[in-house]
Amino acid sequence: MSEIILKLENITKVYSNGVVANKDINIEFGKGEIHSVVGENGAGKSTLMKIIFANEKQTTGNIYYNGEKINYHSSLEAIKNGIGMVYQHFMLIPSFTVAQNIILGAEPIKGGLFLDKKQGVEITQELAKKYNFDIDVNAKVQDLTVSAKQKVEILKTLYRDAKVIILDEPTAVLTPQETEALFEQLLYFKELGHTIIFISHKLNEVKQISDKITVISNGETKGTFDCDDVSIDQLTELIIGRKLENTFDVHKEEVEKKPLLTVKDLSFKESGVYKVDNISFTVDSGEILGIAGVQGNGQEELVKMITGLLPQDSGIVEINGKDVSNFGIKTRRDSGLSYVPEDRMVDGVAAAASVSENLISTYYSSDEISGKFFMKDKNIINLSKDLIKRFYIRTRDENSRVDSLSGGNIQKVVVAREWKTSPLIMVAEQPTRGIDVGSARYIHEELIQMRNDGKGILLISADLNEVMSLSDRLLVMYDGKIVGHFDDVSKITENELGLYMLGTKKQSEDELRRAVHE
Amino acid sequence: MSKQDIKTLKKIKWTDDKPFSFLQLIASLFIALIVTFVVLLIVSDKPTKDFVDLLTYPLQSKFFFGYVLIKMVPLCFAGLATLLYFKSGLFNLSTEGIFYICGVFCTIVAVNENFMTGNSFVDSSLAIIIPGLLGGLIALGPGILKAKYNTGEMVISLMLNSILFGIGFYIVKTFLAVEGITGNASAPFIESAKLNIIIKGTQVHSGFILMLIAVIAVYILLYKTTLGYQIRMTGLNKNFARYSGMSATGLILIVHFLAGFLGAAGSSIELLGIYKRFSWTMLPGLGFTGALMTMLGKNHPIGVLIAAFGISYLRASAQLLANSSAVIDVKLISLVEVVLTLLISSQYFLRNWRNKKLIKEEITHE
Numbered sequence: 097m098s099e100i101i102l103k104l105e106n107i108t109k110v111y112s113n114g115v116v117a118n119k120d121i122n123i124e125f126g127k128g129e130i131h132s133v134v135g136e137n138g139a140g141k142s143t144l145m146k147i148i149f150a151n152e153k154q155t156t157g158n159i160y161y162n163g164e165k166i167n168y169h170s171s172l173e174a175i176k177n178g179i180g181m182v183y184q185h186f187m188l189i190p191s192f193t194v195a196q197n198i199i200l201g202a203e204p205i206k207g208g209l210f211l212d213k214k215q216g217v218e219i220t221q222e223l224a225k226k227y228n229f230d231i232d233v234n235a236k237v238q239d240l241t242v243s244a245k246q247k248v249e250i251l252k253t254l255y256r257d258a259k260v261i262i263l264d265e266p267t268a269v270l271t272p273q274e275t276e277a278l279f280e281q282l283l284y285f286k287e288l289g290h291t292i293i294f295i296s297h298k299l300n301e302v303k304q305i306s307d308k309i310t311v312i313s314n315g316e317t318k319g320t321f322d323c324d325d326v327s328i329d330q331l332t333e334l335i336i337g338r339k340l341e342n343t344f345d346v347h348k349e350e351v352e353k354k355p356l357l358t359v360k361d362l363s364f365k366e367s368g369v370y371k372v373d374n375i376s377f378t379v380d381s382g383e384i385l386g387i388a389g390v391q392g393n394g395q396e397e398l399v400k401m402i403t404g405l406l407p408q409d410s411g412i413v414e415i416n417g418k419d420v421s422n423f424g425i426k427t428r429r430d431s432g433l434s435y436v437p438e439d440r441m442v443d444g445v446a447a448a449a450s451v452s453e454n455l456i457s458t459y460y461s462s463d464e465i466s467g468k469f470f471m472k473d474k475n476i477i478n479l480s481k482d483l484i485k486r487f488y489i490r491t492r493d494e495n496s497r498v499d500s501l502s503g504g505n506i507q508k509v510v511v512a513r514e515w516k517t518s519p520l521i522m523v524a525e526q527p528t529r530g531i532d533v534g535s536a537r538y539i540h541e542e543l544i545q546m547r548n549d550g551k552g553i554l555l556i557s558a559d560l561n562e563v564m565s566l567s568d569r570l571l572v573m574y575d576g577k578i579v580g581h582f583d584d585v586s587k588i589t590e591n592e593l594g595l596y597m598l599g600t601k602k603q604s605e606d607e608l609r610r611a612v613h614e
Numbered sequence: 615m616s617k618q619d620i621k622t623l624k625k626i627k628w629t630d631d632k633p634f635s636f637l638q639l640i641a642s643l644f645i646a647l648i649v650t651f652v653v654l655l656i657v658s659d660k661p662t663k664d665f666v667d668l669l670t671y672p673l674q675s676k677f678f679f680g681y682v683l684i685k686m687v688p689l690c691f692a693g694l695a696t697l698l699y700f701k702s703g704l705f706n707l708s709t710e711g712i713f714y715i716c717g718v719f720c721t722i723v724a725v726n727e728n729f730m731t732g733n734s735f736v737d738s739s740l741a742i743i744i745p746g747l748l749g750g751l752i753a754l755g756p757g758i759l760k761a762k763y764n765t766g767e768m769v770i771s772l773m774l775n776s777i778l779f780g781i782g783f784y785i786v787k788t789f790l791a792v793e794g795i796t797g798n799a800s801a802p803f804i805e806s807a808k809l810n811i812i813i814k815g816t817q818v819h820s821g822f823i824l825m826l827i828a829v830i831a832v833y834i835l836l837y838k839t840t841l842g843y844q845i846r847m848t849g850l851n852k853n854f855a856r857y858s859g860m861s862a863t864g865l866i867l868i869v870h871f872l873a874g875f876l877g878a879a880g881s882s883i884e885l886l887g888i889y890k891r892f893s894w895t896m897l898p899g900l901g902f903t904g905a906l907m908t909m910l911g912k913n914h915p916i917g918v919l920i921a922a923f924g925i926s927y928l929r930a931s932a933q934l935l936a937n938s939s940a941v942i943d944v945k946l947i948s949l950v951e952v953v954l955t956l957l958i959s960s961q962y963f964l965r966n967w968r969n970k971k972l973i974k975e976e977i978t979h980e
Contacts, residue, residue: 110969155969405857426859435857443857446850457847457858466840473838497631 100163101127101291102148102179102260107157109143115500117143119315121157125260125308130282130292132302132323135312135335136532137503141295144312145262148293149181150174180253181262184269186245190238194248195220197237198255223255228284242390243274250281261285262293267301269391269558271594279305297335299328311335336533354381355417355613356432356521356552357402362411364397371397373576375411378613379521379552384543386567386585387556390597394576395556396438399525402554403435404428416520429458432520436510436527438556444510445498452480452494455513479516487512488538504535511539521552528562540566560590571611572596579603581611629968635912638964642957643924646950653949658941668942671931678934680816684888686926687825688713691880692900693907693918694832695873699767700908701836702869703849708756708771709877710901711778712749714894716878718782719745720885721790721800721892724807737806742824742882749878750871752778757870761863771901779897790892799893809887821883826919828876833915835872845869877904906951909959925951 102125109118117140125131135141146152148159150168159166161177168174171181188197199216206212220233229247237245246266253261263282267275282292282305296302302309309326311318311334318334357379364372372394379385389395400406402413404425412421415431425435437443445454456465456476464475480494487508491501498506507527514522524543528536543566547553557563563570564585572580572593580596580603582588595601628637650668654661672678692709699706723729724741731737756774759765783798790800809819836842844865848855855862877900885892907925911917928947935942957963 108973110972116972155973424859425857426861429859437857442851443853446847446854448850449847453843453847457854457860460843460858461840466843469839469841471838471840471843 099127100124101161103160104144104148105158105160107144107147107154107159109140109147109152110155117315118147118154121312121315121317123310123317123320125291125293127291128286128289129307130286130294130305131308131310132294132296132306133310133312134296134299134302134331136297137530139312139335139532140315141312142264145181145264145293145295148174149179149262151181175253175256175258178257178259179262180256180258180260182246182249182253182264182266184265186249188237188245188248191236193234193236194231194240194251195233197248198223198233198252202256220251220255223251227251227254227288228281242269242392243271243278246270246278258290260291260293262295264295265297266294267296267298271390271597272560272591273594273598275301299331302331303328352381352550353613355379356381356415357554358412358414358612359402360412360414360612362398362401362413363409364394364401364406365409366397370576372401375573375576375578377571377578377581377611379554380613381520381552382547382550383568384547384553384555384566386563386570387554387573388560388563388570388593388597389558389573391558393573395525395573397576398573399435399438399523399556403433403523429517434458434514434517434519434522436507436514436522436524438525438529440503440507440510441499445506447499448497450495451484451489451491451498451501451509452476454498454509455480455483455494455516458513459517483512483516487515487542502532502535504531507531507539508535511542515542515546519551521554522546523554523556525556526558527555529557529559560593564588564590564593569611574599574602578608578611581608583610629971634964634968639912639958641964642954645957646953649953650946650950653946654941664935664939664942667935667939668928668931668946671935672927676813676815677817678930680813680818681934682923682927682930683816683818683822685930686922687821687887688880688884688898688900689903689907689926690825690919690922691828691876691883692904693911693922694828694915695876695880696901696904696908697832697911697913697915697918698836698845698869698873698876700905700913701849702845702865703852704760704767704866704869706756706767706771706870706873707901707905708753708774708778709873709904710897710899711771711775711782712752712874712877713881713898713900715752715778715782716745716749717881717885717892717894718785718790719748719878720882721803722785724803724886725790725801725891727804730804730806732806734806734808734810737804738809738820738886741803741807741886742879745882746875746879749881750875753870753874753877754867757867760870761866775897775901783895786892795891797893798895800891802891803886803889807886809883817888819887821887824879824883828879829915829919832876836915841865841868906955909955912958 104121104123107118107121108116110116121144133141133144143152147154150171150173161179166177168177189200192200195217198220204212204215204219206215217233224231224233229251231244231247237248240248246269250261266278270278282294285292294302294305303323306323308320309323309331310320311331313335355378360376362372362375363370375398377385387395397406401408404420404423404427408421412419414420415428415433418431420428420431441447446457456479460466460471464479465472477494483489484491484494489501489508489512490505498509501509511527527539527543543553543555555563555566567585570582570585571578574597579599580601628634651661651665654664658664672682692713695709696707720741723744729740756767756770759770760767786800787798791798792801809821812818812820812822836846844855844860847858848860848862848865852862907918907921910921910925911919928950929944932942932944932947936944
């Protein structure tokens with residue numbers, strides 16, 4: 097057994113709102129190993145990593161690093177002692193160059209006072225070379241691809257001499273090809289003696305790369321295993337406590353095809369750059385149209401224009417045959433639109449409001465909820481109880497604050513509310529991001545049920561698995577444009593899709609025109 | 615159901631949100647009083663007597679207690695106006711200036727024979743509602759700026775306070791001041807405009823009842839109406855309200871108007887209830903006190919009522935004792951207010967205790 101570099105002993109973390117994120121966690125990380133920590137979203141992985149990185153303080157328990165008990169007061173101390181972390185959301189300054197970002201906060205100094213830019217560039221170049229990174233250190237970060245930004249983040253930790261590197265869901269934003277490249281890199285780090293803590297919920301990746309795997313479920317460890325001793329099925333069972341079927345009942349009734357959402361020549365320009373470039377497509381009744389793509393390729397802006405939260409520069413949005421281009425979200429909702437937003441805590445709920453208040457926000461003025469001035473409290477309670485029951489929302493009652501619920505259950509509140517408006521078309525943006533497998537599966541089944549009932553669904557997701565298993569038709573977005581349209585999702589592979597997502601492959605105009613149904 | 619079950623059902627869990635904030639309140643009050651006592655220990659020859667006096671003096675006579683009740687009326691109105699702003703996520707402190715200038719408007723109505731009918735109900739209503747509507751219109755100013763240009767309402771409202779005071783004082787000096795009285799004071803209010811005393815042997819006037827009505831009205835508005843729902847959701851999360859299809863523009867305007875109305879009505883009621891004539895020569899400080907009431911009242915109309923009573927009780931007690939005691943002064947109460955505000959608005963206060971308790975529960979559950 098290799099030398100232990102980092103040891104967690106009886107770590108417990110209770111948040112101030114009473115949520116117990118970690119319970120009595122014990123893990124030993126060996127030097128020079130790739131150690132994966134797996135578990136559902138919300139199981140407590142991220143909290144645990146933040147504790148190691150001294151971003152959060154454990155309520156009880158001890159951390160030992162290189163055999164010594166440590167008690168860092170801030171991440172700065174952790175960094176200084178060789179612990180580095182790459183967050184899921186990058187912490188980079190877009191208008192700075194790669195080199196500037198890397199040396200930021202620990203700049204080489206000349207003459208005791210002045211920033212030595214030249215040396216900064218040289219050091220970062222050497223660093224990139226030493227660790228086999230192919231990157232132009234003089235490029236501005238805003239011009240880089242997602243995977244290149246990730247490389248910058250990793251270089252940042254290496255520049256600060258990180259011995260232990262924590263990677264929080266690094267592959268969530270990568271295409272299959274980019275993931276392969278990252279793994280090669282990680283194996284090289286391991287050879288050089290670095291310890292990698294790899295957080296993920298993609299089990300096949302974990303199995304491929306890890307030496308050790310620790311399973312966390314419900315804030316507790318379910319054990320640490322040698323990678324060779326445990327199968328993916330066993331891991332799944334440990335994570336969610338049961339086996340998971342990965343296929344959906346795609347049984348589909350034929351319904352009359354009718355365009356419910358039509359988008360024509362939609363464009364959006366921000367500081368001179370087209371974020372959305374001339375996009376056209378149709379969503380028919382009874383189908384799920386998926387939009388795949390690496391995050392940040394214009395999907396967000398596209399959705400905001402369709403839902404009316406962002407004014408379009410040019411183009412037309414039609415809902416159920418009605419041109420709503422010049423109207424806000426209220427009119428669009430009234431025309432039959434519903435919307436599950438990407439970030440539930442920012443747009444989807446009012447965190448400090450109760451479950452029932454969150455369940456009615458998009459139709460509070462309907463006859464069922466309000467009279468001329470007063471709200472019908474009794475109806476609201478009954479309706480909330482029904483929705484809580486129907487969507488299996490786990491809450492004490494309808495008066496609990498919505499932020500006392502788990503992520504998955506908050507998302508169910510959002511989906512339940514949007515379902516309740518009896519929409520014709522639902523725009524579901526990353527509907528299962530960051531939630532537990534059980535809730536995710538339930539939401540997927542709901543979407544399929546809606547599809548079978550003749551509704552149209554536009555599904556935007558960075559999760560390839562999700563778009564591929566749910567969509568009837570699939571579009572791929574790259575750099576604000578549609579670069580691929582697939583009528584039959586079963587005929588393409590993840591790898592092929594990856595090539596479109598990276599922009600290396602592109603269909604012809606003729607093929608793409610088929611996305612629009614006249 | 616066995617007896618055991620009933621017992622566990624009835625047991626209040628102090629770690630739950632509402633009981634916990636109640637516990638915080640009691641503990642804060644306790645600490646604030648201890649601090650006061652310590653200060654008295656330092657400055658007073660007979661600290662215990664002073665302390666007991668401070669806590670019990672208003673209870674010693676009906677008149678004194680009545681004094682507490684009338685002193686809470688303006689506090690409560692200012693608190694309700696500020697509450698409306700805070701609930702919709704606006705940090706607006708213009709109640710201060712509105713209170714002053716609408717007092718001036720009220721005076722214009724209440725000293726002018728031409729406005730008065732002689733019927734005391736009609737006259738007092740006029741002298742409250744006219745300034746109320748004007749107050750609402752004035753408050754719309756920062757409201758429109760906020761809704762249309764997204765200006766910072768706090769800065770605007772603070773500047774507005776000075777402007778309103780300047781205009782108000784100009785009107786008082788130029789048009790309302792009468793000769794023969796020191797300072798700048800108006801002619802006496804016409805008798806029929808003044809509010810009636812409702813409890814004999816005290817100064818408690820019908821404005822007290824209006825205050826209770828206002829508290830209930832604001833409660834119903836916020837928690838029972840569609841408008842109130844929109845106000846609260848917008849206040850909690852603006853993005854969410856927009857996403858849900860609520861229009862912030864209209865809402866901001868309505869909230870400003872209502873808050874302006876409440877502030878103005880509070881001012882008129884104060885004047886017509888206990889003053890003979892208008893003689894304010896500076897801002898009353900109620901903009902900030904309104905914010906204090908809202909914070910102490912935990913953003914709830916009933917809480918504002920309780921906070922207004924509590925603060926009024928202490929302030930009245932100190933005022934009544936100020937003549938007979940060398941050390942007790944209204945400034946002493948500021949100390950209590952400061953400590954209370956600090957502890958109640960602190961999210962960390964008692965948090966460790968709560969966490970420990972939660973961990974313990976978690977462990978015993980298994």
